[in-house]
Amino acid sequence: MMGPLPPSADDRLIWDMWESQFRLPVATVADEVGTFRALGNAALTTAELASEIRVDERALGIHLAALASSGLVEKRDGRWAATPAARTWMHPDAEGYWGGFLFRFRETIPMHAQLLETLRTGKRPANAQTGGPEWERGHMTQEAAERIARFMHAHSMAPARGAAAQSVFGGISSLMDVGCGSGVYGIEIARANPRLQVTLLDLKEMCSEAAKFVEEAGLTGRITTAGVNMFEEDWPTGHEAHFFANVFHDWSEETNKLLARKSFDALPSGGKILLSEILMDDDGTGPWYAASFSLLMLVGTLGKQYTLPEFREILESVGFTDVRASRTGGGYYSLVSATKP
């Protein structure tokens, strides 16, 4: 018998497919700005390279991670260098230089122009499609909320199942899912932990959408919603843990410290903060699935994919302790946890 199958915790095949859209344009952009010539001739820090090729340093760091996990550059002792393959085929002075062939894709692949603009300016491309998510204004139309909820629901189904299987949720009785989107994480975690009460927090338009998913899941009794602007309004209190999935990656370190501080203040002593995120390796050189996701954040949000040491710095700076992380088995995701002493 054929037909649709239920979701599993492993959607990496789909992630590999959509993230492949970045593989070629991140290299054609590096070709255009002169990365392979510069790093083929000398090993440079991110700051040195940014100044030599006149691009934004933060954006360059994100691009270099994607190039490293594509096998085109490597990082040793804090300096980046082109790999032998890149010096052979991507150095403009190399006999085997591929630039003559790859040149045409600068025009034919729209992502090239978007990545180039972010690299040169450090800012998002100024077109309507990627001009920043509606939530950055603190409110959105109901149509935008509906579209974002559907987008996030598909994106987060497998990692939500992976997160829900983690034992930490068995030890608590109340959880607040902050920036819940469709509520997919809160719903899956509630399903897997029948004694758990969940509050879904998001902007009020998004909460209306999440409520529909909760009703469909038959969990209206155990999951409630709270339409709250997480930056500007007080948070509901009384939860043993706060959960954030794909929220910190939308924002800068500074904004994340503000969120972490609000969480710390609203949690009881012994309370936990939990982050579901795709982590960069500690040295910021990959892996590809994190580096390419970070390119999406660069083009579409104010954030990036973080490393565990970067999360540690953010969380410890507001008072959390015992920061740790492990892969959940939900796609490429990890669960970062920390405790309020």
Ligand SMILES: C[S@@+](CC[C@H](N)C(=O)[O-])C[C@H]1O[C@@H](n2cnc3c(N)ncnc32)[C@H](O)[C@@H]1O
């Ligand atoms: C990338 S989505 C993550 C959704 C969900 N956690 C997931 O992983 O599927 C970020 C969410 O943060 C919410 N958000 C952004 N700014 C917010 C604010 N000021 N207050 C409350 N929620 C906000 C957005 O509406 C959106 O649902």
